[in-house]
Amino acid sequence: MPSLSHTRLRPFVLSLACAGLLSALPSLAAAAAPEPANKVELTKMTGRWYEVARTPNAMQKACEAATADWTRTGAGYSVVQTCRRGTPDGPKKEWKANATPVDPVKNAKFKLSFFGGVMNQEYWILDHGADDGWLIMGTPGGNYVWLLSKAPQLSAAVRSQAIARIRQLGYDTSKLEFPQQVR
Template sequence: MRLSNSLFFACGFIVASTGAGARSLPPVQPVNHVDLTRFMGTWYVIATIPTRFEKNAYNAVETYTLQPDGNVYTAFRFNNGGFGAPEKKIHSLGIVKANTGNAIWGVQLFWPLRAQYIVAYLSQDYRETIVARDARDYTWVMARTPTISPHDYAVLIDKVKALGYDISKIRKVPQRWSSDIVGKAGGN
């Protein structure tokens, strides 16, 4: 990705990240605890209220790597506009907020600005998660596999709605992978 596109996205995301809370809703409640070691690895984006940058994402995948200092290196990649479109990549740092059970991070695309990242739902088996923000502007429903059952999808979208999001803005992210590629992508 060219630097100008990266800076455009970063500036737009940061500006959107600094807005006031949505419709005076209470803050999003994070899960009690995230075992960061178990949380690391590949997460497929199943559905999202997307940022401007990812509105046309296909095969969207977020990969987390725990760093020695306890923060999280994030690598987000997707095909922009279709399955055969060029792959776009964004790298950032998730800075885990102290005393939050590892459930609240500040995602830093560049210093000094950070975007809010709240693990609002995490299944006990660490196979599905919802990342939210107090502003209720963006959300990500992710799973360890590129697809989930219609029942699981409906349950997760109901959870997003219960968080105070307008689910009419949800975009189901097209995912198409062969089984050998899923294994290589690190599907946990």
């Protein structure tokens, strides 16, 4: 029976170790993600949400006047996300998704299916204002965060409070983008 030499075995063991480490990374990232703080009343999700701030992401590059319209459909929601390229009056870009609550205890975790189910992503409502006029939504891995509001603009005091809460949740607020909104 032929034996494996140390020089042939070493790359094999190294590749197994790297594969094990890489497979552990998503669970490590998920463990670092902040959990939703408060229960969400699902009826408050309906309607238009205006984007106040976000972490940069490829899908929303040069995206201004971004909104998300949530409409109740059976056990979930239809979500239409819209933005304007470059300026609040620029060319319109739109994404459609179906959102399903996946957290029956707090109702704060949603699975969104885009492009007819080709792309799926969970989004968590990490916190929201006492009056439900704003919410902080993020991805479970902690990579992306959005500040959304029921009004196109937040008062300076409320905006500062919400940004401080984003910082408390562990996000680097110096990286936030503040897209223009239609007044």
